[in-house]
Amino acid sequence: MSNSVETMRWTGDALELIDQRLLPSKLVYQSCGDAREVASAIRDMVVRGAPAIGCAAAFGIALEALRRKDNRRADFEAGLERGFEVLAASRPTAVNLFWALDRMREALAAAPGLDPRQAAESLVEAALLLYRADIATNRAIGRAGAVLIRNGASVMTHCNAGALATAGHGTALGVIRSARDQGKRISVIANETRPYLQGARLTAWEMVQERIPVTLITDNMAGHVMRMGKVDVVIVGADRIAANGDVANKIGTFSLAVLASRHGIPFYVAAPLSTIDIAIADGSAIPIEERSASEVTGYGDIRWAPEGVSVFNPAFDVTPAELVGGIVTEKGIVTRPDAGKIRDLFKT
Amino acid sequence: MSNSVETMRWTGDALELIDQRLLPSKLVYQSCGDAREVASAIRDMVVRGAPAIGCAAAFGIALEALRRKDNRRADFEAGLERGFEVLAASRPTAVNLFWALDRMREALAAAPGLDPRQAAESLVEAALLLYRADIATNRAIGRAGAVLIRNGASVMTHCNAGALATAGHGTALGVIRSARDQGKRISVIANETRPYLQGARLTAWEMVQERIPVTLITDNMAGHVMRMGKVDVVIVGADRIAANGDVANKIGTFSLAVLASRHGIPFYVAAPLSTIDIAIADGSAIPIEERSASEVTGYGDIRWAPEGVSVFNPAFDVTPAELVGGIVTEKGIVTRPDAGKIRDLFKT
Numbered sequence: 001m002s003n004s005v006e007t008m009r010w011t012g013d014a015l016e017l018i019d020q021r022l023l024p025s026k027l028v029y030q031s032c033g034d035a036r037e038v039a040s041a042i043r044d045m046v047v048r049g050a051p052a053i054g055c056a057a058a059f060g061i062a063l064e065a066l067r068r069k070d071n072r073r074a075d076f077e078a079g080l081e082r083g084f085e086v087l088a089a090s091r092p093t094a095v096n097l098f099w100a101l102d103r104m105r106e107a108l109a110a111a112p113g114l115d116p117r118q119a120a121e122s123l124v125e126a127a128l129l130l131y132r133a134d135i136a137t138n139r140a141i142g143r144a145g146a147v148l149i150r151n152g153a154s155v156m157t158h159c160n161a162g163a164l165a166t167a168g169h170g171t172a173l174g175v176i177r178s179a180r181d182q183g184k185r186i187s188v189i190a191n192e193t194r195p196y197l198q199g200a201r202l203t204a205w206e207m208v209q210e211r212i213p214v215t216l217i218t219d220n221m222a223g224h225v226m227r228m229g230k231v232d233v234v235i236v237g238a239d240r241i242a243a244n245g246d247v248a249n250k251i252g253t254f255s256l257a258v259l260a261s262r263h264g265i266p267f268y269v270a271a272p273l274s275t276i277d278i279a280i281a282d283g284s285a286i287p288i289e290e291r292s293a294s295e296v297t298g299y300g301d302i303r304w305a306p307e308g309v310s311v312f313n314p315a316f317d318v319t320p321a322e323l324v325g326g327i328v329t330e331k332g333i334v335t336r337p338d339a340g341k342i343r344d345l346f347k348t
Numbered sequence: 349m350s351n352s353v354e355t356m357r358w359t360g361d362a363l364e365l366i367d368q369r370l371l372p373s374k375l376v377y378q379s380c381g382d383a384r385e386v387a388s389a390i391r392d393m394v395v396r397g398a399p400a401i402g403c404a405a406a407f408g409i410a411l412e413a414l415r416r417k418d419n420r421r422a423d424f425e426a427g428l429e430r431g432f433e434v435l436a437a438s439r440p441t442a443v444n445l446f447w448a449l450d451r452m453r454e455a456l457a458a459a460p461g462l463d464p465r466q467a468a469e470s471l472v473e474a475a476l477l478l479y480r481a482d483i484a485t486n487r488a489i490g491r492a493g494a495v496l497i498r499n500g501a502s503v504m505t506h507c508n509a510g511a512l513a514t515a516g517h518g519t520a521l522g523v524i525r526s527a528r529d530q531g532k533r534i535s536v537i538a539n540e541t542r543p544y545l546q547g548a549r550l551t552a553w554e555m556v557q558e559r560i561p562v563t564l565i566t567d568n569m570a571g572h573v574m575r576m577g578k579v580d581v582v583i584v585g586a587d588r589i590a591a592n593g594d595v596a597n598k599i600g601t602f603s604l605a606v607l608a609s610r611h612g613i614p615f616y617v618a619a620p621l622s623t624i625d626i627a628i629a630d631g632s633a634i635p636i637e638e639r640s641a642s643e644v645t646g647y648g649d650i651r652w653a654p655e656g657v658s659v660f661n662p663a664f665d666v667t668p669a670e671l672v673g674g675i676v677t678e679k680g681i682v683t684r685p686d687a688g689k690i691r692d693l694f695k696t
Contacts, residue, residue, distance in 0.1 A: 024654035190657075192644065194542060194566035200645070200653045208656040215658040216644055218542035219568035220600025224665035227602065252568025254575065258610050259603055296540065296564055297548070299647055305548045306372035308556040309538075310563040317572035 005163040005206060007052055008059070010128060013066060015059040017047045020164055024205035032056075035064040035083030042090040042097070045196065049165020050239045050275055051134050054096030057087045058127040061104040065120035076116035080108065092287045093248055093316045095240040095277040100130055134167035137272045140330035141171055142178030145235070145270055148328070149179040149186060153232040156189040156222065159250035160202035161237025161270065171237045171270040173206060175328060180212060187213040189231060191222055193250060195295040195313065219252050226263040234260045235328075238271040245321030245337030246283030247271075251314055257323035269319075270328040273345060283318035291315050353511040353554060355400055356407070358476065361414060363407040365395045368512055372553035380404075383412040383431030390438040390445070393544065397513020398587045398623055399482050402444030405435045406475040409452040413468035424464035428456065440635045441596055441664045443588040443625040448478055482515035485620045488678035489519055490526030493583070493618055496676070497527040497534060501580040504537040504570065507598035508550035509585025509618060519585045519618040521554060523676060528560060535561040537579060539570055541598060543643040543661065567600050574611040582608045583676075586619040593669030593685030594631025595619075599662055605671035617667075618676040624690060631666035639663050 009016040009029070015038060016029040030046050032038045038060030041047050047056045064083035068076045084101055091097060107126035111119050149155060155176055159165075162173035169177060180186050188207050193199035200216055207214035217225060225231060234256055240248040247253070247269050260267040280286060293311035298304050305311075327334045327342075334341050357364040357377070363386060364377040378394050380386045386408030389395050395404045412431035416424045432449055439445060455474035459467050497503060503524055507513075510521035517525060528534050536555050541547035548564055555562035565573060573579055582604055588596040595601070595617050608615040628634060641659035646652050653659075675682045675690075682689050 025651075189660075191568070192542070192653075194540070194568060197652055200657075204657040205654045208654050213658065215660050216653055217660050218599070218644055219566070220539070220542060220603055221660065221662065221665075223603030223606055224599060224662060225660065227665070251566070251572060255568055255571030255603060255607055258571055258607055262606050296566055299652070300650060302648060302650065303373075304545055304647070305540075305564055306553045306556050309552040310561065312537075312563050312565050312569065312573065314569065314572060317569075317575070 005168070005209065007164050007167065008047065008056060010059060010131070015056065015063060017041055017056065018164065019046045020048060020202060021045060023201050032060070033063060034067050035060040036086055038063065039086040039090040042087070048198070049160060050094035050096040050237065051166040051171065051272060052164065053091065053094050054100035054274060055131045055134055055167045057097050058100045058104050058130045060087050061101070062124040062127040065116070065123040069117045069120040071116055073116055076119065091289060093239045093289045096274050099274045103130060131167045134272070135169055137330040138166050138169035138171060138174040139178070141270050141272065141328055142169060142174035144330070144332050145175030145268065145328035146179040146182055148235070148266070148268055148333070149175065149184060149233060151184040153184070154187050154189060154230055156191065156231045156234045157203060158191045158199060158236045158253055158256055159193045160198040160206070162203055162206040164202050164206060165237060171272070172235045173203065175235055175270050176212065177210065180210070187215070189215050189217060189225060191219045191252065192216060193252065194219055198250070222256055223259045226259055226265055231265050233266045233268065235268045235270055238269050238275050239316055240286050241269070241271060241276045241327065242280045242282045242286060243278045243342055244282045244339045245324055245327065245342055247319045247324055248283060248286045248288070248316045249319065251317050254317040254319045257319045261323050266325045267323060268326050268328055269324055273329055273331065276342060276345070278342070278346065283320065286318060288317070289315045353516070353557065355512050355515065356395065356404060358407060358479070363404065363411060365389055365404065366512065367394045368396060368550060369393060371549050380408070381411060382415050383408040384434055386411065387434045387438040390435070396546070397508060398442035398444040398585065399486070399514040399519065399620060400512065401439065401442050402448035402622060403479045403482055403515045405445050406448045406452050406478045408435050409449070410472045410475040413464070413471040417465045417468040419464055421464055424467065439637060441587045441637045444622050447622045451478060479515045482620070483517060485678040486514050486517035486519060486522040487526070489618050489620065489676050490517060490522035492678070492680050493523030493616065493676035494527040494530055496614070496616055496681070497523065497532060497581060499532040501532070502535050502537060502578055504539065504579045504582045505551060506539045506547060506584045506601055506604055507541045508546040508554070510551055510554040512550050512554060513585060519620070520583045521551065523583055523618050524560065525558065528558070535563070537563050537565060537573060539567045539600065540564060541600065542567055546598070570604055571607045574607055574613055579613055581614045581616065583616045583618055586617050586623050587664055588634050589617070589619060589624045589675065590628045590630045590634060591626045591690055592630045592687045593672055593675065593690055595667045595672055596631060596634040596636070596664045597667065599665050602665040602667045605667040609671050614673045615671060616674050616676055617672055621677055621679065621693060624693070626690070626694065631668065634666060636665070637663045
C-alpha cells in the first residue's frame with residue numbers, strides 16, 4: 001500500500017528520519033532531537049525532497065520548543081528564533097522549507113500569551129497537522145493526476161518525487177501509485193539522476209517495493225529512449241514553482257522537458273500549492289543551490305575523476321513554463337500554466 | 349605536446365594498450381599477444397574509441413600472423429580467418445573496426461604467393477601504416493576543425509574522442525588541441541558520460557595533462573549549462589556515420605544535439621572518413637550495442653540500485669543529420685551534411 005514507506009516518524013520527543021543516503025542497501029532511521037540536528041539532516045540529505053524537507057523543518061521547530069519548554073518565555077523565543085535560522089539556512093532552493101517555517105511562525109504567533117509549555121504543545125500540534133496535511137495533499141494530487149496516465153502507459157520520471165520525498169504517497173510517484181490503484185497497468189522508466197542517484201537508489205527502490213515494473217537508465221539515455229517511442233508521458237516533482245509557472249526541480253529536468261517537447265511527449269509537474277512561490281515572478285529569481293564537487297568526481301569513497309579538474313554542481317535547474325504541459329496540484333491540474341492560472345489557484 | 353598520451357605501443361611482437369578501465373588512477377599497459385587477446389581487450393574496454401579500436405584490431409591480425417608465421421600456408425590462413433572472426437565479433441557499433449579488418453584483408457590478398465613469414469611481415473607493415481595514418485588523419489582533422497573554435501571559446505564535449513580514442517591526438521579533442529596549438533585560449537566542459545564515465549575519467553585526464561582548463565559536469569547538467577550561456581560550441585566524435593550524415597556516437601550525444609539546437613549552439617562531429625559507412629543509408633540501420641546491466645546499477649564493486657530493477661543500457665544513440673552543423677574530416681568540414689555532400693567526400 002501507499003504508506004508502506006514511512007519517510008519520517010514522530011515519537012513524541014524525537015523525529016526519526018530514514019537515512020536516505022544509505023538506501024537501498026540499508027533501511028536505517030536517524031533520530032533528531034532538536035532544530036540543529038534536523039537542519040543537519042536536511043543539509044546532509046538524510047532527508048530530501050521538497051515536501052519532506054518542509055515537514056522535517058516543522059518537526060525541527062516542534063523539537064526545539066519541547067527542548068526549551070521549561071525556559072522563561074524570552075529564552076524560549078530566542079532559542080526558537082535560532083532554530084528558525086538554522087533550519088532556514090539548511091538548503092536554499094525548495095520553497096516548502098520556508099513555507100513550513102512560516103506556518104510554524106504563525107502557530108507561534110497565534111499563542112502569544114501562552115507559557116512555553118503550552119506554546120510547545122501548540123507547535124507539536126502544528127507540525128503534526130502539516131505532516132498529515134502533506135499526506136492528504138499527495139493523495140489529492142495523485143487522484144487529480146491519475147487521469148493523465150492511461151492503462152498500459154510507460155511513464156518516465158526523474159529524481160525521486162515519491163513517498164521518500166514527502167510525508168507519504170509522493171507527488172509524481174503519487175500520481176503513478178494512484179493510477180495503479182485505479183487498476184491501470186503502468187511501467188516506469190527511472191532516470192538514475194546523477195550525481196546523487198535519487199532515481200537509481202530511491203525511485204527504483206520505491207517502485208520495486210510497490211511491484212510496479214521499473215527500468216533504470218542513465219540520464220543521458222532519456223532522449224534516445226524517447227526517440228525509440230518508449231515513453232508515453234513524463235512526470236516529475238518540483239522544488240519551487242514561480243508565479244508564472246517556471247519550475248525549479250532536480251538538475252536534468254530542463255533537459256528532459258526540451259527532449260519531451262521535441263518528441264511530442266506530454267510533460268507534467270506534480271507538486272502541492274506549498275511549492276508555488278507567488279512572490280517570485282519567474283524562474284530566473286529562484287536561488288539554485290550548488291553542492292560539493294565530490295558528488296561529481298566520484299561516489300562514496302570512490303573517486304574516478306583526476307586531480308586538477310574543476311567541477312560545476314548545480315543541484316537544480318529551471319524549466320520554463322512554456323515547456324510544462326501541466327502542473328498537477330491538490331486543487332486539480334493547471335494545464336499550460338501561466339501567471340493568471342496560477343493566481344487563480346490561490347483565489348478559490 | 350599532442351602525443352604525450354601513447355594509447356597503444358607496438359613492440360614488434362606484442363601490442364601494449366593502456367588499460368583505460370584503470371584511468372585516471374593508474375596508468376598501466378596491458379600486453380596482447382594474439383588476435384583473441386586483442387579482441388578481449390576491445391570487448392572489455394581496455395581500449396575503446398572507434399579509431400583506436402580499428403588500429404588495435406589491425407595489430408591483432410598482425411600478431412596472429414606473426415604467431416603463425418611458421419605454419420603451413422593453409423593453417424596460417426585458417427588461423428588468420430579465426431582471428432578476423434573473433435575481432436569482428438568484439439564490438440558491433442564502431443565501423444572503424446570493420447574498416448580496419450577490411451584493410452588487413454586487402455593486405456593479405458595483395459600477397460597471395462608469399463609464404464606465411466613474408467605475409468606476416470606485410471601484415472605488420474599494413475597495421476603500422478594504419479596506425480601512423482590515423483595519427484596523421486587526426487592532425488588533419490584538428491587543423492580543419494580549429495577554425496570552428498574562436499579564441500576564448502568554451503567547448504562542450506561528450507565521452508572521450510581524444511588521444512585515448514585514437515592512435516594519437518584525437519578527433520574532437522584533436523580539434524581542441526590544434527586550436528590551442530594555434531595560440532587560442534580554450535576551456536572545456538566535459539560531460540561525465542555515464543555509465544562508463546569516459547568524460548570524467550579520460551577526457552578530464554587528457555585535458556589536465558594538456559593543461560587545458562576543464563570543468564566536469566554530470567550529463568544531465570548540459571542543458572542547464574547551455575541555458576546559462578556557458579557553451580559556445582559542442583564538438584563530439586563518432587562511432588559510425590551513415591551515408592546521409594546520421595551519426596551514431598556515445599549514448600547521450602543525441603540529447604546534446606537537441607539541446608544545442610534549442611539554444612542555437614553549433615554542434616559538430618569530428619571523425620575520419622573511416623568512420624563513414626556509405627553502405628548504410630541512414631542511422632536506423634546502425635546496430636546499437638547493448639551492454640551489461642551492471643554498468644548502470646553501480647560502479648566497480650559498488651552497487652547502488654536495488655535488486656529487482658530492470659536496466660536498459662544502449663552504449664550509443666543516433667543523432668539525425670538535421671541536428672549536425674558539420675562533420676570535420678581529414679578532407680575538411682562537411683557543413684550541414686547530407687547524402688550528396690558525403691558522397692562527394694569519397695570522390696575527390
